[in-house]
Amino acid sequence: MKELRLAKKIIKTLVKDRIQYPGRLLADTLTTSGRCVVLLLLYYYVFNLKGGLINNTTFIVAAWSIFFYFAFMNLNLRNIARLIMADVQSGNIEVLLNKPISYLLYRSWWQIGAGLYSFLVVTLLGSVALILIIGIPSTMTIALFLPTVFLTFLMAVVLSLLIYIIVGLLSFWIIDINPVFWLIDKMVMILGGSYLPVALFPNFLYQISIYSPFGASQFITHVVYESWQMNWYWLILVQIFWIIVLGLAVYFMFRSVKKKVSINGG
Amino acid sequence: MPLNNKNYKAISVSNLTKKFNFSVKNPKLSWYKNLVSSEKKEIIAVNNISFSLEPGERVAFIGPNGAGKSTTIKMLTGILFPSSGKINILGLDPTRDRKKLAYQIGTVFGQRSQLLPNLPLTDSFEFFGVMYDLSDSEIKERITELTTLFDLSAFIDQPVRKLSLGQRMRAEVAVSLIHKPKIILLDEPTIGLDIVAKKTLRDLLLKINGEEGVTILLTSHDVGDIESLCSRTIIINNGEIIKDLATEDLAKTFVFEKYIDLVPTTKFSDFIDLPAGLEYSVKTPNLITVIADINKISVQNSIRKLLDAYDAEDINVYNTDLESVIRRIYEKGN
Numbered sequence: 171m172k173e174l175r176l177a178k179k180i181i182k183t184l185v186k187d188r189i190q191y192p193g194r195l196l197a198d199t200l201t202t203s204g205r206c207v208v209l210l211l212l213y214y215y216v217f218n219l220k221g222g223l224i225n226n227t228t229f230i231v232a233a234w235s236i237f238f239y240f241a242f243m244n245l246n247l248r249n250i251a252r253l254i255m256a257d258v259q260s261g262n263i264e265v266l267l268n269k270p271i272s273y274l275l276y277r278s279w280w281q282i283g284a285g286l287y288s289f290l291v292v293t294l295l296g297s298v299a300l301i302l303i304i305g306i307p308s309t310m311t312i313a314l315f316l317p318t319v320f321l322t323f324l325m326a327v328v329l330s331l332l333i334y335i336i337v338g339l340l341s342f343w344i345i346d347i348n349p350v351f352w353l354i355d356k357m358v359m360i361l362g363g364s365y366l367p368v369a370l371f372p373n374f375l376y377q378i379s380i381y382s383p384f385g386a387s388q389f390i391t392h393v394v395y396e397s398w399q400m401n402w403y404w405l406i407l408v409q410i411f412w413i414i415v416l417g418l419a420v421y422f423m424f425r426s427v428k429k430k431v432s433i434n435g436g
Numbered sequence: 437m438p439l440n441n442k443n444y445k446a447i448s449v450s451n452l453t454k455k456f457n458f459s460v461k462n463p464k465l466s467w468y469k470n471l472v473s474s475e476k477k478e479i480i481a482v483n484n485i486s487f488s489l490e491p492g493e494r495v496a497f498i499g500p501n502g503a504g505k506s507t508t509i510k511m512l513t514g515i516l517f518p519s520s521g522k523i524n525i526l527g528l529d530p531t532r533d534r535k536k537l538a539y540q541i542g543t544v545f546g547q548r549s550q551l552l553p554n555l556p557l558t559d560s561f562e563f564f565g566v567m568y569d570l571s572d573s574e575i576k577e578r579i580t581e582l583t584t585l586f587d588l589s590a591f592i593d594q595p596v597r598k599l600s601l602g603q604r605m606r607a608e609v610a611v612s613l614i615h616k617p618k619i620i621l622l623d624e625p626t627i628g629l630d631i632v633a634k635k636t637l638r639d640l641l642l643k644i645n646g647e648e649g650v651t652i653l654l655t656s657h658d659v660g661d662i663e664s665l666c667s668r669t670i671i672i673n674n675g676e677i678i679k680d681l682a683t684e685d686l687a688k689t690f691v692f693e694k695y696i697d698l699v700p701t702t703k704f705s706d707f708i709d710l711p712a713g714l715e716y717s718v719k720t721p722n723l724i725t726v727i728a729d730i731n732k733i734s735v736q737n738s739i740r741k742l743l744d745a746y747d748a749e750d751i752n753v754y755n756t757d758l759e760s761v762i763r764r765i766y767e768k769g770n
Binding site for chain 2: 179180186190191264265268428429
């Protein structure tokens, strides 16, 4: 109960903090929209060249898949890795380790709170814009859609946090995690369907995207495909599997790093 | 644990040691060899120290840079794990009970801020109130108490980033007291503050010690903090405690030493070798300061010897100040 109250307080405080800076929200919205619109225009052109159908996928499905990716990325969960690195490098971690909280849980709620406002605004405005411009595919109108979207979204949040927490914790050993961060981030982007919707992947790459934690952290991009109705439970099981594996990895890593804390030589 | 128990200590540390191990690169070896078989070095940051604090005590924990003060404070709060030895704070072991202990202690790190920079100060109070599991009414009540105690009303609704450093430090200390801790650990709380802000903060710390019985352990390089705040001083150097005494006795540590200033009629040019018991502290054309060890040579004799050798316009004899005492202790420790 205490954890939930604290989570609510962190999220509320961070949203309030973000509202203080409408300019930042505008910049986030414009950046996301800009990247998303460029990709959608490219795909519109490519789909037209191919007669409107590639790999049994229509443009409207590919467009929504890409949009879900960008909306999810707006939560900016990956930034938790850099936040942990900054705490370690600056020594600020000592302030948080002095509090009656779990450091990683606190940082996770902090990251969710930091991105939630942008995510909600971008998702809402983007959805309305897409509905008005290209409409919605039939796969989004079935009863199963909303509850499974919600479920896979929650799993994706947890899995993304775990992946980037592991990257962040590496800063206790290697100090500068930027090269690792870049590599992992690109894996997530590629296997998550940022550049190319996963439905258009060649089979071997599709299998990697399904069974790797990087792709699994972005299963939100699968929810608009025809195949989602048949294999949603399997994909969510894959997410649960990775959450357990990476959760254990985080647990043991953090247990180890707690003994490695060193601040200003002390 | 009852506070009236005579054996009860707020902080008890015994045989505490902290060693840090790190790899040292050998520039003569290739990166691969350095990676595979790097040389390991060990630093003993804190070496077998023991001390205890009574509830309500105000203690300065001082030492030169790298002496082991911050490492000790961080072990007391449970951030760092001791290599060996025992720590007991209010009946809790920081390494095992870090979260439980956090409810009992407050910490202020002078060089770090825990406040929410973009939001009004009240948000930081509420935020940490929830973190320490206080109810909404308790938070409200405590904010009112701390606002009065720390005189925060003029800027409590301002965003933290707009506060002056002095106001921010007052706020930092106030926020660290939101959960009514029994002990407050302060790591250089007055660093960077002007003299007025320093005095205000010291007065406030004395006030919370007097009114709420909070035990204070602080590290500082500022002699004013030690003199005006702490009744006891522990000096650590090279990881070892070299003095643990009442602050008023600290000033008497070098009571056998007198300082003699000589101002020249024109300018000092030749500096004579001094007899046993006298040593130069300052040796410039415009001022000579000599330290006289009165166990070896009387003040009268010292002045006579100096006046025989130098043509002085003015002479001043005085006891050493606390800052010089501390500096001498550090120097002797090295």
